[in-house]
Amino acid sequence: MVWINFTQANSATHRVNACGGLSLMEAAVSHGIEGVEAACGGSRSCGTCHVYIDDAWLAVVGAPGNDENDLLAESGVQRPNSRLSCQISVCEALAEMKVIVPSPSA
Numbered sequence: 001m002v003w004i005n006f007t008q009a010n011s012a013t014h015r016v017n018a019c020g021g022l023s024l025m026e027a028a029v030s031h032g033i034e035g036v037e038a039a040c041g042g043s044r045s046c047g048t049c050h051v052y053i054d055d056a057w058l059a060v061v062g063a064p065g066n067d068e069n070d071l072l073a074e075s076g077v078q079r080p081n082s083r084l085s086c087q088i089s090v091c092e093a094l095a096e097m098k099v100i101v102p103s104p105s106a
């Protein structure tokens with residue numbers, strides 16, 4: 001189990017325990033993190049699982065691939081630390097990672 005810290009647009013924080021092997025999106029959805037809709041269920045086609053990764057974990061998480069980057073660009077709110085949470089696998093190296101959920105109006 002790995003603890004992940006989600007911060008939502010209203011500054012509410014949620015520390016959730018995620019199983020290794022799940023995607024970050026699956027961890028968020030299974031704990032009811034608002035703002036991670038994941039409409040496509042993780043098939044990298046909707047972009048509604050967009051999150052911002054805290055800078056301290058960017059090197060561990062890595063950069064998005066080209067297809068993911070295209071979807072993020074369509075969001076209009078892409079930042080250098082943007083990722084699709086369905087494309088990140090939870091592992092021990094992500095313990096205590098901080099993740100920011102974009103504002104619903106963003």
Ligand code: FES
Pocket residue numbers: 025037038039040041042043044045046047048049084085086087
């Ligand atoms: S859940 Fe649809 S792109 Fe991630």
